[in-house]
Structure formats: C-alpha cells, structure tokens
Amino acid sequence: MTPARMPPDRAAADRVTAGPPPAADARPKRRLHVITWGCQMNVYDSTRMQDVLAPLGYAPVARPEDADMVILNTCHIRENASEKVFSELGRLRPIKQARPDVIFAVAGCVAQAEGREIVARAPFVDIVMGPQTYHRLPEMVARAARAAGAVIETEFPAESKFDHLPDSAAPAISAFLTIQEGCDKFCSFCVVPYTRGAEASRPMPAVLAEARQLVAGGAREIVLLGQNVNAWHGDDGHGHARGLGRLIRELASIPGLLRIRYTTSHPRDMDDDLIAAHRDVPALVPFLHLPVQSGSDRVLAAMNRGHTADHYRRLVERLRGARPDLALSTDIIAGHPGETEADHRATLALILDIGFAQAFSFKYSPRPGTPAAVAPAPVAEVEKDRRLAEIQALLRQQQGDFNRACTGKVVRVLFTGTGRHPGQVAGRSPWLQPVHMTGPASLIGTEAAVRIVEGHPNSLAAEPLPQPEELACA
Numbered sequence: 491m492t493p494a495r496m497p498p499d500r501a502a503a504d505r506v507t508a509g510p511p512p513a514a515d516a517r518p519k520r521r522l523h524v525i526t527w528g529c530q531m532n533v534y535d536s537t538r539m540q541d542v543l544a545p546l547g548y549a550p551v552a553r554p555e556d557a558d559m560v561i562l563n564t565c566h567i568r569e570n571a572s573e574k575v576f577s578e579l580g581r582l583r584p585i586k587q588a589r590p591d592v593i594f595a596v597a598g599c600v601a602q603a604e605g606r607e608i609v610a611r612a613p614f615v616d617i618v619m620g621p622q623t624y625h626r627l628p629e630m631v632a633r634a635a636r637a638a639g640a641v642i643e644t645e646f647p648a649e650s651k652f653d654h655l656p657d658s659a660a661p662a663i664s665a666f667l668t669i670q671e672g673c674d675k676f677c678s679f680c681v682v683p684y685t686r687g688a689e690a691s692r693p694m695p696a697v698l699a700e701a702r703q704l705v706a707g708g709a710r711e712i713v714l715l716g717q718n719v720n721a722w723h724g725d726d727g728h729g730h731a732r733g734l735g736r737l738i739r740e741l742a743s744i745p746g747l748l749r750i751r752y753t754t755s756h757p758r759d760m761d762d763d764l765i766a767a768h769r770d771v772p773a774l775v776p777f778l779h780l781p782v783q784s785g786s787d788r789v790l791a792a793m794n795r796g797h798t799a800d801h802y803r804r805l806v807e808r809l810r811g812a813r814p815d816l817a818l819s820t821d822i823i824a825g826h827p828g829e830t831e832a833d834h835r836a837t838l839a840l841i842l843d844i845g846f847a848q849a850f851s852f853k854y855s856p857r858p859g860t861p862a863a864v865a866p867a868p869v870a871e872v873e874k875d876r877r878l879a880e881i882q883a884l885l886r887q888q889q890g891d892f893n894r895a896c897t898g899k900v901v902r903v904l905f906t907g908t909g910r911h912p913g914q915v916a917g918r919s920p921w922l923q924p925v926h927m928t929g930p931a932s933l934i935g936t937e938a939a940v941r942i943v944e945g946h947p948n949s950l951a952a953e954p955l956p957q958p959e960e961l962a963c964a
C-alpha cells in the first residue's frame with residue numbers, strides 16, 4: 491500500500507465520470523470537500539462517503555474554503571501519520587473560525603487509532619469515524635448539528651457498512667471495489683490489523699451486484715481491493731465459501747467488463763485456483779502487486795511474514811508458468827530492526843532474481859503499538875537511507891528496462907481520460923503503465939490496440955495503429 495496525500499482535484503480527475511450528471515432536484519445544495527491520504531481502499535472509502543452524503547444534497551467542491559463539510563480521510567501507515575493530520579487540521583481551522591457551521595470530520599485509520607484524542611487536541615472537529623462506520627454519516631451529521639459535543643464512532647459495528655451503502659453515483663472507467671477488509675497477519679511493522687480489524691470477506695452475491703452496477707454505470711475495469719485481497723473467502727449465496735479465483739471467473743462473465751485487477755495480495759494466500767485464474771481468465775490483467783518486503787529469511791521471520799524468500803521465488807515461477815507475460819510489482823522495507831548488511835544484500839539479490847516492473851520501497855518507520863517498534867537492534871537512519879537508495883536505484887533500473895522493452899510492441903490500452911497535452915488521451919497498459927497518445931476523445935472508455943513508440947522511466951508513449959482502410963491504401 492502506497493502512502494500519499496491525494497489532492498482531491500487529482501483524485502477526482504482520476505475518476506473521469508462515465509455516467510450522466512445527477513438530475514437537478516430540490517435538495518439543499520451543500521458543498522463537500524474530501525481530503526484523502528493513503529491507499530486505494532481510502533480512495534474507495536472517500537468515493538463511497540460522497541455517495542452516502544449525495545442524498546443529503548452534498549456535492550464535491552475543489553477547495554475546503556468553499557465547503558460546508560470537510561472530511562479528512564486519513565492513513566496511519568507511516569511515521570508521524572497522526573501529526574500530519576493535526577497539522578492539516580491546524581491549517582484548516584481558520585475556516586471553522588470564519589464559518590462555525592462548517593462540519594469537520596476525521597475518518598480513516600488515524601481516526602480509528604486516535605479516536606477521542608483527536609477532539610481533545612482539535613476541539614473544533616465535529617465527527618470522528620473509523621473506516622467501518624462511515625455508512626452512518628447522515629445520522630452523524632444530524633447528531634453533530636444537534637449535539638453539544640463531537641460525535642465519535644470508532645467501534646467495529648455488528649452490521650457491515652457495505653449493506654448500507656447506496657449505489658455508486660458515477661463510477662470511474664477504472665473503478666475500485668472493496669471485497670475484503672482487515673488483516674489477521676500481524677506483520678511486526680504494521681498497524682492495519684489494529685485499525686481495520688480482523689479479515690472479513692463480503693459475500694459473492696453482493697460483490698457481483700456492485701460490480702454489475704459499476705459496469706452499468708460505465709466502468710470497464712474493476713480493481714478488487716482488500717488489505718489482503720487474496721485472502722477473500724466469500725459465501726456464494728448457497729452457504730459455500732469460495733476463493734478469489736472463483737470470484738474472478740464469475741466477474742469475467744459480466745458483459746462490458748473488459749479488465750479485472752486485484753490488490754493488495756499476500757504471498758501466503760496465493761492458492762492454486764487463483765494462479766490458474768491467471769492462466770484461464772483473459773480479462774484478468776497480467777500484472778500483480780505482490781509485496782515481499784525483504785529478501786532475507788531472517789528478516790521475513792522477524793517481520794512475521796510467514797514465508798521464506800525461496801517460497802516467494804517459487805510462487806513467482808508458478809505464476810509466470812501460468813501467465814508468461816505476467817509482470818510484478820512489490821513493496822520493500824529497508825532497515826527493519828535487526829536487519830544486517832547481509833540481509834540487505836539478500837533483498838537486493840531477490841530483486842535481481844525476480845525483476846519487478848514497478849515497486850514501492852520505504853525505509854522502516856516505527857508505528858506505535860506494533861512489535862517492531864520495541865524490537866532490539868534498530869538500524870541507524872543514515873544506514874536505512876543508504877540501503878533504501880541502493881534498493882530504489884535497482885528498482886528504477888528494472889522499471890526503466892521493462893518500459894523500454896515495450897517499445898515497438900502492440901499493446902491494448904484502456905483509455906480513461908485526456909492527457910496532459912491538447913489532443914492527447916491517456917490510459918493504462920495491461921501492466922498498469924500510464925500510456926499517452928495523440929488521439930480522439932472518443933477513445934475514452936474504450937480499450938484499443940496501439941503501438942508503443944517509446945518507453946519512458948514512468949510511462950509509455952504510443953501511436954494509433956493504422957486503420958484497415960489506411961493499410962489497404964498503403
């Protein structure tokens with residue numbers, strides 16, 4: 491999972507709406523501004539919060555200064571995550587001072603972890619809600635308007651929020667769909683099991699219904715989300731627990747759905763049927779995000795990852811056996827407590843063996859309440875920086891090589907929007923590479939074969955293929 495702050499306008503821009511604008515109605519016009527940090531699941535949750543609030547008349551605005559309600563959807567993955575939230579609240583406080591009726595809400599994993607502490611340090615916050623309770627937003631807004639104090643909802647409710655969420659108002663062409671939440675792995679460095687709770691899988695009928703609704707609304711690609719998405723085991727509606735491989739096969743039968751992706755996976759949950767789905771299901775794209783974190787068995791054990799480096803290598807061999815053009819991305823942590831130079835070299839050796847098309851790499855940062863935060867033999871910051879730089883140089887090299895090797899190839903691209911330059915359209919290759927090309931806006935929302943003319947470090951440039959009639963004339 492890649493921590494970052496998603497500026498709303500860019501997040502919104504990625505959500506090129508495919509459906510018609512909502513009909514004008516008599517609802518009081520209220521303006522909503524959502525700030526999203528963190529992983530795709532937070533992006534999905536922010537979109538769903540907008541859907542939950544739309545019936546109250548809330549419509550997204552680009553600036554917090556113009557909003558009647560501001561939601562900070564937070565991430566707890568990296569160091570000082572909480573402090574970042576408090577400094578942002580400090581930056582936004584003048585809005586509340588100027589307009590006391592503006593509602594401020596803090597959501598996501600920092601809200602889940604900090605709860606009342608948020609109101610203690612920022613008394614102007616009206617609502618604090620965890621990732622499992624935002625379906626109750628309409629009621630929380632009503633209570634916040636009446637209540638003398640802040641509304642705090644950070645327990646793990648008995649009911650599933652998914653059973654109370656409205657249809658997605660304007661699905662993106664590449665739409666996120668959360669199917670699994672929480673985690674039972676308890677990696678030594680991670681707060682997710684404490685902020686998102688135990689692993690829970692949505693039932694297959696509910697997932698398929700939401701997928702059909704997204705495709706009917708214009709989605710052409712669905713990205714299945716979960717902290718441990720390949721641990722998904724949902725009831726098929728007839729009392730049988732099915733795995734992710736089976737769900738993907740069911741999704742692939744939805745007319746109009748061109749592509750299926752899933753993220754984030756754990757190596758221990760890649761079962762035979764899921765590997766076979768990579769062989770059998772053409773709509774399942776040949777790209778997999780499979781975090782490994784370290785190449786050292788000693789560090790993997792200290793991280794409580796539950797597998798060895800060779801297990802990971804063999805798993806990748808089996809995946810590439812099933813789908814030879816499969817490309818991989820991963821997560822790597824440099825400088826976990828106890829990591830030695832030899833462990834670091836083992837990580838570099840694994841990266842060389844696998845060859846990653848993309849990757850996210852970080853230096854270890856202690857998270858309060860996690861075992862690693864109190865583990866012996868912390869690695870010095872300067873050493874962490876040196877190791878991270880070496881890892882990132884190698885990963886950059888691999889990504890560049892992978893992109894350059896695409897030059898001259900004919901690749902199918904799903905176009906999701908306009909490019910940075912006039913007359914340009916942009917989309918994603920099957921390997922999730924950003925692709926830009928001069929072409930008509932009518933391509934947006936379609937998948938088309940194009941020729942890659944150049945592989946850049948972080949993207950591909952393409953040109954349209956000559957049309958049959960052009961070939962006939964050639």
Ligand code: SF4
Pocket residue numbers: 673674675676677680681682683717718756
């Ligand atoms: S698998 Fe590990 S890193 Fe991933 S969410 Fe679970 S505890 Fe965190």
